[in-house]
Amino acid sequence: MTSKDQNKKTNVNHKKIFGVLESVDIEQSKFVSKINSQKEIKLEDTMPFPSRNVQINYGKGLDYIYGTKPLSNQADYPEGLNPFASALQKIKPSAEKLSCFKSAVVRAKSPNELHKAVDEVLASGARINACNDGEWSFAEYVVLGTHFHKFDKADRKKLIRKLMLSGAEFHDTLLQNKLVSEIYNELQPEVQLQRDKQLGELRKAGESAIQEGSLIDLEMDNTTSYIEFSGNSEVEVAKILESTGLNKVLGSSVLKIGNSAVGVKSEKGGIRDYTDMSDGSSVMLEFPTSIGKLNIVLYQEADQVQVRVENKEMWAELQKRGEEIGKNCLFGGVKLKEAVERGSFTRCGIWSEKQKEVSEKLFSWADKVRENSKETCRAL
Known part of the structure; x- marks a missing residue:
């Protein structure tokens, strides 16, 4: 099939879409739960069903039908300053990946197909509550999709x-729908027990990792955990991933110490890959060696994470001895020695605008390295 033929199938026919929608009672106000945090407007018990003959751009399909996502019961806030958003929700997702996930929801023709799409997204470790301003999250999109596809209550x-059970949260607008609210309330007791257990384990892991300082906040979204520590904290990163079992499911963690945040991805065999840092962040990693503790400084600069050795004489001596430091750690997909020699690695895109896929070859260390380096991390 040529690209021209593909465009005919996916491009939006605006006249056709809005011509069909004119016959559907779908006023934008009915999808806003509150305006300027004052007047509350309830969603009708029944969401409008669009015609299945509508030609859809799969990347934004249901947004055309159900409108954009209202802000969280508030007046407009500057981008990134939404006080109602959780810490993980403030970290924006890849628009391209989110669009791809949403396309699978629109294309699903049966409950089994939609289950498969959800399973693939969950297995990928994607944050199902992540969304950009004015967009529905993947989890919310699935709920809209079940309505669009006219699934019955059981499905x-x-x-x-x-x-x-994977931590999905839904906007008030969706929960004002009678059927969605009914299902949500029926599931809530069971789900709450499971989520309390998961967050309890995460809290224990965070507390056990603290050598100095205190734990302030935590949350989870699918396989991504977020733990915030006080600014004076020193934490053992491995304990967080090992205690939560994240190193078994290739999950990731965002560790925030004071004003600095670092992204750590779990690879096979308990490998910890430092992949990204929030803007303006700088942290110190302390590695045990045969001749004392070696300090490695990481700090964000543009789309790079800079890697600097604080104890240069110690580093030179360790290299002379052939001693490997940080055996269980990667930095942007490469071992510490290579990261130090390069001087930096490209941010993976959690916080930065530039996205970078790391080659599979860079993870070839994962099945070879087992020893725990027991590095600790603290903010500078």
Whole structure:
């Protein structure tokens, strides 16, 4: 099939779409739960069903039908300053990946196909609550999709249960729908027990990792955990990933110490890959060696994470001895020695605008390295 033929299938026919929608009662105000945090407007018990003959751009399909996502019961806030957004929600997702995930929801023609799409997204480790301003999250998109595809209550409940057990949260607008609210309330007791257990384990892991300082906040979204520590904290990173079992499911963690945040991805065999840092962040990693503790400084600069050795004489001596430092650690997909020699690695894109896929070859160390380096991390 040529690209021209593909465009005919995916491009939006605006006249056709809005011509069909004119016959559908779908006023934008009905999808806003609150305006300027004052007047509350309730969503109708039944969301409008669009015609299945509507030609859809799969990347934004249901946004055309159900409108954009209202802000969280508030007046407009500057981008990135939404006080109602959780810490993980403030970290924006890749628009391209989110669009791809959403396309699978629109294309699903049966509950089984939608279950498969959800399973693939969950297995990828994607944050199901992540969204850009004015967009629905993947989890919310699935709920809209169950309505668009006219699934019955039993099928909707199975899908919503799967999402909720992975930490899905839904905007008030969706929960004002009678059927969605009914399913949500039926599932909430079971899901709450499971989520309390997961967050309890994460809290224990965070507390056990603290050598100095204190734990302030934590949350989880699918396989991504977020733990915030006080500014004077020193934490053992491995304990967080090992205690939560994240190193078994290739999850990731965002560790925030004071005003600095670092992204750490779990690879096979307990490998910890430092992949990104938030803007303006700088942290110190302390590695045990045969001749004392070696300090490695990481700090963000443009789309790079700079890697600097604080104890240069010690580093030179360790290299002379052939001693490997940080055996269980990677930095942007490469071992510490290579990261130091390069001087930096490209941010993976959690916080930066530039996205970079790391080659599979860079993870070839994962099955070879087992020894725990027991590095600790603290803010500078």
